[in-house]
Amino acid sequence: MAGKVRILIARLGLDxxxxxxxxxxxxxxxAGMEVIYVGNQRPEAIVKAAVExxxxxxxxxxxxxxHMELVPVVVRLMREAGIPxxxxxxxxxxxxxxxxxxxxIGVDGIFGPGTALKDIVGHIARRA
Amino acid sequence: MKRGLFNRTSLRDISRKRKRWIDCAPEKDDGKAEPKTLSGxxxxxxxxxxxxxxxxxxxxxxxxxxxxxxxGVYHTMYRGRTWTQRQLAGFGPPExxxxxxxxxxxxxxxxxxxxxxYPTLRGYDSTDAEARADAGRGGVAIDTIEDMRILFEGIxxxxxxxxxxxxxxxxxxxxxxxxFANAQARSIPLDRLAGTSQNDFLMETAIAVAPGVLPPxxxxxxxxxxxEYCSRRVPRWNPVSFAGYNYRxxxxxxxxxxAFTIANAVACAEELIRRGLPVDQFAPRLSFxxxxxxxxxxxxxxxxxxxxxxxxxxxxxxxxxxxxSMMLRFHVxxxxxxxxxxxxxxxxxxxxxxxxSAVLGGAQSIHVDAYDEALCVPTELSSLTxxxxxxxxQSETGVTATIDPLGGSYYVEALTDELEKAxxxxxxxxxxxxxxxxxVRRGWIHQExxxxxxxxxxxxxxxxxxxxxxxxxxxxxxxLPIELFELPETLRIQExxxxxxxxxxxxxxxxxxxxxVAAACDRGENLMEVMVEAVKARATEGELAGVLKKHYGVWxxxxxx
Numbered sequence: 253m254a255g256k257v258r259i260l261i262a263r264l265g266l267d268x269x270x271x272x273x274x275x276x277x278x279x280x281x282x283a284g285m286e287v288i289y290v291g292n293q294r295p296e297a298i299v300k301a302a303v304e305x306x307x308x309x310x311x312x313x314x315x316x317x318x319h320m321e322l323v324p325v326v327v328r329l330m331r332e333a334g335i336p337x338x339x340x341x342x343x344x345x346x347x348x349x350x351x352x353x354x355x356x357i358g359v360d361g362i363f364g365p366g367t368a369l370k371d372i373v374g375h376i377a378r379r380a
Numbered sequence: 381m382k383r384g385l386f387n388r389t390s391l392r393d394i395s396r397k398r399k400r401w402i403d404c405a406p407e408k409d410d411g412k413a414e415p416k417t418l419s420g421x422x423x424x425x426x427x428x429x430x431x432x433x434x435x436x437x438x439x440x441x442x443x444x445x446x447x448x449x450x451x452g453v454y455h456t457m458y459r460g461r462t463w464t465q466r467q468l469a470g471f472g473p474p475e476x477x478x479x480x481x482x483x484x485x486x487x488x489x490x491x492x493x494x495x496x497x498y499p500t501l502r503g504y505d506s507t508d509a510e511a512r513a514d515a516g517r518g519g520v521a522i523d524t525i526e527d528m529r530i531l532f533e534g535i536x537x538x539x540x541x542x543x544x545x546x547x548x549x550x551x552x553x554x555x556x557x558x559x560f561a562n563a564q565a566r567s568i569p570l571d572r573l574a575g576t577s578q579n580d581f582l583m584e585t586a587i588a589v590a591p592g593v594l595p596p597x598x599x600x601x602x603x604x605x606x607x608e609y610c611s612r613r614v615p616r617w618n619p620v621s622f623a624g625y626n627y628r629x630x631x632x633x634x635x636x637x638x639a640f641t642i643a644n645a646v647a648c649a650e651e652l653i654r655r656g657l658p659v660d661q662f663a664p665r666l667s668f669x670x671x672x673x674x675x676x677x678x679x680x681x682x683x684x685x686x687x688x689x690x691x692x693x694x695x696x697x698x699x700x701x702x703x704x705s706m707m708l709r710f711h712v713x714x715x716x717x718x719x720x721x722x723x724x725x726x727x728x729x730x731x732x733x734x735x736x737s738a739v740l741g742g743a744q745s746i747h748v749d750a751y752d753e754a755l756c757v758p759t760e761l762s763s764l765t766x767x768x769x770x771x772x773x774q775s776e777t778g779v780t781a782t783i784d785p786l787g788g789s790y791y792v793e794a795l796t797d798e799l800e801k802a803x804x805x806x807x808x809x810x811x812x813x814x815x816x817x818x819x820v821r822r823g824w825i826h827q828e829x830x831x832x833x834x835x836x837x838x839x840x841x842x843x844x845x846x847x848x849x850x851x852x853x854x855x856x857x858x859x860l861p862i863e864l865f866e867l868p869e870t871l872r873i874q875e876x877x878x879x880x881x882x883x884x885x886x887x888x889x890x891x892x893x894x895x896x897v898a899a900a901c902d903r904g905e906n907l908m909e910v911m912v913e914a915v916k917a918r919a920t921e922g923e924l925a926g927v928l929k930k931h932y933g934v935w936x937x938x939x940x941x
Contacts, residue, residue: 253707257455263590264513265498265510265511265513265514266498266499266501266502266504266510266511266513266514266591267498267517267590268498268501268502268587268590270588270589270630271629271631271717272629273833274830274833274834274939274940275830275833275837277940278830278834278940279834279837282528287940289939289940291589291590291591291939292589292590292591294509294510299469308890311546311799312939315732316498316512316514317517317518317757317867318513318516318517321512321513322513331878337592345721345754345755345756347755347756347864348860349864363485363678364721365719365720365721365754366721366847366849366850367852368840369837369838369839369841370841371468
């Protein structure tokens with residue numbers, strides 16, 4: 253991939269926890285990536301921003317438990333917007349049973365509590 | 381008169397002997413990083429009287445229930461009455477959470493601690509397009525006073541004290557009004573109600589931010605409205621709980637946690653005095669909420685230092701007549717952020733140590749986290765185990781027999797001093813900026829928290845901070861040993877209720893009430909009176925919050941700079 257990796261980071265729905273998303277955003281920026289941090293957004297707005305910002309990755313964060321409702325919507329809207337190939341990454345409290353379901357709909361990486369920053373950075377670097 | 385507990389000759393001798401002791405150490409620990417507390421205070425290998433050369437018992441400690449309250453705010457502390465065991469609960473529709481409250485009370489919980497779902501905290505109805513995916517998540521869904529009636533049905537709210545974890549002032553001013561109006565509907569006068577509302581503007585603008593938050597000045601104004609109203613009308617209610625716990629969860633150090641709460645309390649006190657309230661009318665009801673994190677002694681000392689600092693700040697700046705105005709009373713929750721999703725049963729042990737630090741630090745009420753909270757909302761079994769942790773602590777360990785049992789430990793006193801000094805330094809910095817509202821507006825608070833959170837994570841990754849099960853003692857391919865909570869159906873239930881209520885209520889009355897709220901906003905009045913009336917007409921939370929957002933506008937907190 254030419255130039256800096258561009259990654260959009262958004263929090264899903266009304267989830268109020270920002271610590272994880274901000275710590276990850278800072279680590280990615282320190283690893284030389286371009287981070288577009290949009291805070292809490294509806295799926296429509298996330299996909300719109302991903303298209304407009306011409307990003308290479310979409311990173312979603314949620315700790316509220318809304319992932320099974322909202323992540324599939326983001327994935328569907330990305331397909332409809334013609335960007336099905338941009339990898340979607342998800343961070344937050346995702347119960348183990350939901351992991352295979354999310355992977356099955358195409359989520360590229362799922363990073364639960366306790367994930368090391370270097371693992372997230374490494375994952376993106378390998379996929380970029 | 382000579383200051384200090386120890387005489388000069390002994391101190392000199394002790395220092396000499398300490399030096400000899402260090403020189404005699406069989407091996408030097410050179411090369412190893414010097415241990416520090418979680419907040420970064422260096423920790424010496426041993427503490428002795430020469431670490432406290434000017435220690436004056438009367439000035440630094442005194443006796444519990446007396447200035448400066450270092451040893452506790454009440455004369456008898458747990459010998460008189462133990463801490464309130466207040467387990468946080470809230471999920472799904474109010475019908476389900478009501479059952480959980482009754483279950484916990486039946487099992488010996490001594491207070492209610494109600495948490496609200498994300499839409500409620502944000503001022504949305506469950507059915508709002510923005511909110512639907514989060515209805516019933518993270519807390520109980522409340523849309524109208526009808527939900528409040530269901531939530532407390534069969535619970536004697538005139539006898540059980542209730543904490544409403546309303547977090548943001550925009551939620552608090554509406555949801556607390558529903559609680560008060562519901563009590564009135566049950567013929568319970570407001571002056572019989574005991575409890576606490578969180579109502580912290582920092583929660584709205586810096587800690588738990590989401591789209592469409594009120595600007596700092598507006599959120600602060602609503603917070604003070606609720607405090608002013610309760611001081612006049614609901615005298616046994618703690619109308620604010622400065623949510624240091626949540627600041628800590630977002631990333632703060634122990635020092636920042638306490639300093640930010642005190643800066644917040646100072647700002648509220650200044651504003652209420654400006655509004656004409658005598659300090660002794662509201663100050664005894666300002667309450668605090670702290671975390672119990674992993675660094676055991678630092679946490680104990682944090683509570684002690686915060687008590688002493690608040691007493692001094694209150695006295696010097698506001699000159700109260702009553703001792704109660706200087707007492708820092710606080711609730712503690714064990715640190716959610718310290719829980720691991722890996723090997724979740726380890727969290728029982730973590731939370732027990734953390735709760736012990738809160739008890740040794742003189743907490744007034746405690747919530748112990750459940751072992752599954754890094755994965756889901758607590759199940760009945762996990763919340764019962766958490767409650768039992770408190771009961772074991774209270775009745776089996778003997779730690780309640782004497783007050784402030786760690787007081788006088790050279791280490792504990794030296795660390796209490798250090799932490800108090802550091803907290804006072806942060807408070808000075810905020811003062812120089814023009815106070816906490818300005819510090820939020822500038823994004824300084826956000827930046828400080830973000831920096832501390834990032835540092836903490838980097839320390840974990842460097843292995844400087846051990847997290848058992850995560851960066852040490854891992855189990856690869858672990859099979860989850862617990863059952864997870866399944867959230868009950870929420871959205872459909874709330875949708876049906878809202879539909880029925882919209883048919884039953886008088887739209888004219890609701891419109892009239894919303895207009896009255898808007899007019900009160902325009903006139904800059906205290907909004908509590910009109911809110912309590914508005915919720916009785918069954919205006920929804922979303923409708924009322926909509927009026928506030930329209931009037932005050934919304935703000936985009938500067939999180940990622």
